[in-house]
Structure formats: C-alpha cells, structure tokens
Amino acid sequence: MRDILAHPRSMFSGQLRWVLIAIFVVLAPLAMKELELLTNFGLITQVNRALIFVALAQGLNIVVGLAGLLDLGYAAFFAIGAYTFGLLTWPTHDIEMSFFLAIWICALVAAVFGIIIGAPTLRLRGDYLAIVTLAFGEIIPALVRNLGDFTLTFRGRVLIEDYNLTNGSQGLTPLGRPDFSFLENLFGLDEGALNVGVNPTFWYFAIVITSMIVLFSAIRLNNSRLGRAWKAIREDETAADFMGVDPIRTKLAAFAIGASFSGLAGAVYASMLGAIFPELFKFQVSIFLLIIVVLSGRGSIWGVLIGGIIIATFDGVFLAQVLPDIFNGEVLPEYDVQSLRWVFFGIGLIVIMIFRPQGLFPPKSIETKIVPPTVESAEGVQNS
Amino acid sequence: MSIDNQVFIQNVIIGLTVGGYLALIALGYTMVYGIIELINFAHGDLFAFGFFISLTIFAEINPEIPLHGSDLYFTLPAVALLTMLLTGSLNLAIDQIAYKPLRKAPRLAPLLTAVGVSFMLEAIYAIWKGPIQIPYPRYFPKEDYMENEHVISFFSKLGMDITEWRIVSFTTKDLFLFGVTIPLVALLTLFIDRTRIGKAMRASAQDREAAMMMGINVNRIIATTFFVGGALAGVAGMVWGLYINSGRFTMGFEAGLMAFTSAVLGGIGNIRGAVLGAFIIGMIKAMSDSYIGSEWTRVVIFGILILMLVFRPSGILGSTQSIEKL
DSSP, X not given: OHHHHHOGGGGGSHHHHHHHHHHHHHHHHHHHHHHHHHXXXXXXXXXXXXXXXXXXXXXXIIIIIISOOOOSOTHHHHHHHHHHHHHHHOGGGTOOOOHHHHHHHHHHHHHHHHHHHXXXXXXXXXXXXXXXXHXXXXXXXXXXXXXXXXXXXXXXXEEEEEEOXXXXXXXXXXXXXXXXXXXXXXXXXXXXXXXXXXXXXXXXXXXXXXXXXXXHHHHHHHTXXXXXXXXXXXXXXXXXXXXXXXXXXXXXXXXHXXXXXXXXXXXXXXXXXXXBOGGGGOHHHHHHHHHHHHHHOTTOHHHHHHHHHHHHHIIIIIIIIIHHHHIIIIIOSSOOGGGGHHHHHHHHXXXXXXXXXXXXXXXXOOTTOOOOOOHHHHHHHHHO | OOHHHHXXXXXXXXXXXHHHHHHHHHHHHHHHHHHHOOOOTTHHHHHHHHXXXXXXXXXXXXXXXXXXXXXXXXXXXXXXXXXXXXXXXXXXXXXXXXXXXXXXXXXXXXXXXXXXXXXXXXXXHHHHHOXXXXXXXXXXXXXXGGGOHHHHHHHHHTTOOGGGOOSOOOBHHHHHHHHHHHXXXXXXXXXXXXXXXXXXXXXHHHOHHHHHHTTOOHHHHHHHHHHHHHHHHHHHHXXXXXXXXXXXXXXXXXXXXXXXXHHHHHOTTOXXXXXXXXXXXXXXXHHIIIIIIGGGHHHHHHHHHHHHHHHOTTOSSOOSSOGGGO
C-alpha cells in the first residue's frame, strides 16, 4: 500500500494494468456508441480505420524503425493484401474463399511481394532505396488500374483478350465477409442472425484481434535474435556484417515480415469496406503511415500503437468531421475544410521534426546499456 | 512519308518539349540533392506555383489574347522574370523555415518535412484556385510552321512536299518552349561551371565542411541553390501553362515525380545528367503514350527507374554522390 502511495504509477504496473487495459478495450465500443449518439460523429468506424492503420504502421515500423530501411511505397503492400483478398473473394472470379483462410493467404502473398520488391534493393542504401520503393508504390496502383481490361498480344497473336482481373478503377465489390453460419447451426440460431455485414462493433473486435496478432508478433520479433539483427543493421551495416549478421537475409526478413503485417491488415480492411479501389492506395497513404511511424517514434512498438491511434483518429474524427462541423456551419459555409488536412499534417510534421526529431514516444534504449565487468567476473573468466 | 513515320516524328517533337520543361524542374532537384542531399519532394509543387502565379499576374495585367506587339516582347518576359523571382523567393523561404532547422537532424526528418511542405502547398493551391482543372488562357500566339508559306517553299526546294505531312505539326508554341528552356539550361550550366558562386556550389556539393573551412559561406550557397532551383521550376510552370493551357493543383506532384526520375536517371547531383535524363524521360513518355497507351506510361517510367537503380545506381552520367556515402 505504501508503495502505491509513494509511487502512484506502480498501481498500473503488473497484471492489474493488463486487466484495466482489457476492460477498457472491451468497453470502448459501448462508450463510443454513446458518444456517437451525443455528438453525431462517426467514431467506431474511424477507430476501426485507425486500428487498421496502426497494424499497417507496425509493419512499416519493422522496415523503417527497426531495420532502418526507408520505404516510401509501403501502400503497395497494403494494396497487394487488399487486392489479393479481393481476387480471392470477389464473386465474379468464382473463388469466393472463406475469410478466415483468405486473410492468411493475403499475408503470405504480401510477404512474397515483400521479398520480390526487397530483393533488387538490397544493395542500395538510404535515398536510393527510398526511390525504388517509391517507384514500386506508384507501379502497383497503376497496374491494378490497368489490369481491369487487359489485352496481351505477342507477334500479332492475341494471347489474352480483354481480361478483367482487377476491374480497373471501378474497383472490386462486393467482397467476402466472415461467415459465422456454422455457429448459427451449432447453436440453433435463425439463419442470418450472425451475419456481420458492416456492423462496426463486430469489426471493432475483429480489428482489435488483428492488431493484437500484429502487435504481439512485433513485440516478440523486437526482442528476438532477428530483431536485434535488424537494429544492428540499422546502426551500422558494415559492423553488423562483421559480427556475423547476414545483411541480405536480415533485410529480406524485414521486408517480408513488414509486408505480411500489411497484407493481413489490407485483407481485413478490404473485407470491412466490402469494396476496394486503386485510389485507396495512393502515395498519400504511404506518407501517412510514415508520418505515424516517425511522429510516434521510429522503432518504438508501443509508441507506434499509441501514436498511430492518436494520429489516425485525429485525422478521421477531428479533421474529417469535427472541424467541418464547426466551420461549415457559420464561418465558411461553402468551403471544404477537409482540404486543410494536409496543411495540418505538414505543419505538425515540421514542428515535431524541429523540436522533437526522435518522435513523440521514442523507444527506450535499455538494450544498449553495457554492464562494466567487475574485478571478480574478470578473474572468474581468467580462472575458467 | 508514311503515316507511321509522321507519327514517329510528331512523337519526337512532343518528347523534346516534355523533356525541355522537365529539364528545368530536374535541375532544381539535382542541385538541391547535390548540395544538401535532400530529395526535395516539394520541388514539383514550385513548378505548379509558377503556373498559378503567372496565371494570376496575367489576369491582373489582362492583356489581349493572344499577346502581340509590345505585350509579346515586353510584358511576357517581364511576367516571366517576376514569376521566377516569386517562385525563387518562395523556395528560399521554404528552405529557411522548414529545412534549415533540420540540417543536422537525421536524414529522414527533412525528407518527410519536404513531403509535408508539398502536401501543404497542394492544399493551398486547391483553396486558392479550386480543386478543379484550371484553364490557362491561350496568351501565346499559335501558328503552325508546317502551314507557313516560307517553310513549305523551303522544303519544296529540297524536294519535299510537307503539306502532305498532315500529322506533323511544329508550332510557334513549340519553338517558344525550346527558346526558353534550352538557353536557360545552357545559362545554368555556364553559371555553375564558370562563375565564382558556381564554383562555391560545386565545392559545397563535394564536401560541405571543407568548403566552409575554405571560407565559403555555405548557408548562402544553399540559399542561392534553392532560389535558382525555384526560379527555374517557376519559369517552367509558366512556359508549360502557356504551352498546354491547362493545369490543376496536383500537377506539381506528377511533374515532380517525372523530373525527379530524370534527375536520378541522369545521375543525381549531376547537372548535365539531369538534362539528359529529362530528355530521355520526355521521349519515353511520348513514345509510351503513343505506342503502349498513356495509362501504362507510369509503369514504364518507374520500371525503367527501378532497373536503372538496380543495375547502375549512379545514373547514366554518374552521380556526384557515392552510394557508400549515403
């Protein structure tokens, strides 16, 4: 008891903290529903979107924050995840795979693309890597847009004619949603009772679980041998190479694992929206994710979680809904306040970069603490 | 001449015009990268600023369309100079406010700040002129040289009947675009090669600290670089507006990506490389638009960029930066 009085923060340590967080996470949708009724702002859908962006940012954090590889085209993996899900579940393609199977395939496909995109860039450093990833980030949405009506001719012979893979800029819709009809049969419920549709509360929990999978993997990876290898590469690639860290395998692993997070998040996002378009994966998305990672603190997993929720919710609720509500009513009735969104991010970015370049919640550098050898331990080594 | 050949010739002309304005933008990218190793993402938006500000100045003066007489020979160059001055000053101000405090910060910080500035500028243009396609009045008189009597008679003396080349057109606008871009590119090359400031720029690009120790005011050199780069992008925006007669607030991003690709293709930090790269990209764009389909142009350009970086990261003419340094 005295401990708690002396250190009030210790109340929130240990298991109690996790219990409180779990209660908060479970009760959050109820609170948000009440708030939505009070204020008329869409909250849960925006928090869902924010949590998807957090999962994406965790993947980017592995590439940029932990491995130190600058990726300016990360939305490409988001697009690959979402479109793989789209192709697997879009009724026109007659595959209509189950949600629960498809999301893992999406993660896998994104990881493979991570390796494909990562492989040619391995010899490059710094800005050159950024340029190549930027180029891939531009190519993937362009490909998606163009593969809606695809004709391939080779020496006058038509190999593929007017093939519609991605439905071009019209996008894919409808897409598969999680099917719980087996539970309906099991518990003898009415048909369609567990039809999730666009129910935001259901998607809240689905996305919380997805984010938790991603978060758990990120934490375990961060503390693993691979995580330390990433950080070693980030700090000094040549030195890490000398210490026996294989830079090629380590970097490829960062690209593949980072991409797989984003593939998983992309698939869940696609299913939640029920429709995807090439426009959803523009350069702005890559930059928005990079802003989350950099403003939150590169390399800090908890920082990216908290910073991501704050930034993406700020974007979706405050900038997109509250601000227009305030201004469009009386002050600027005609004006589209949402176009100020990037003005805010631009200014915020400049201010934070100038005053706190390491980000808002930078990682604690406990691991770099070196314990100096004591006389006994040194003697012990000599004697053994 | 067969239709195919005519189409090809027309594509070459288009490629050269695109290359010309891209070269002016690419020079700004490559100069800034050469000195402070920053991919200045906001640079393309200065091109858009040149477009919008010159449009505004023209609207203020409200000359007769098309320009003729003194308007053509005095007002037009005056507007061009004013556009260059304003765009250069804007770029200088951006550098002083946004990038200068971050000179010693990690590399990622100024890069992202530049992206922030770019998005901010685009949002401001959208507010200023509206998020729609903006028409740029046809101020520049257009006359097709292929229909000019003197040109026709000149070619007929050579035994060629160019009245049959219905697809090919080479207008006063094309000539104007070359007439602005090529001398400016040449002037900049001379400026960097021959003048004291140019020498100081090259020294700062090679080794900033050593240049500082030799008494070069590196801060002033960086400021000059931003001003000159911005001015070139601004005049490119104006010339392109007069040429294509239409634009929108995101035009800077598109042009910036292509110009940046040109700079990398030629070897980033290399002035001649940027110009060569711009004309190559201009040609590729024109050919791809015509023979493959404009929707594939981006894929083609970025595909070439990736292949270039993978197999020869220092670009065609070689970069002033070694990759190991990055």
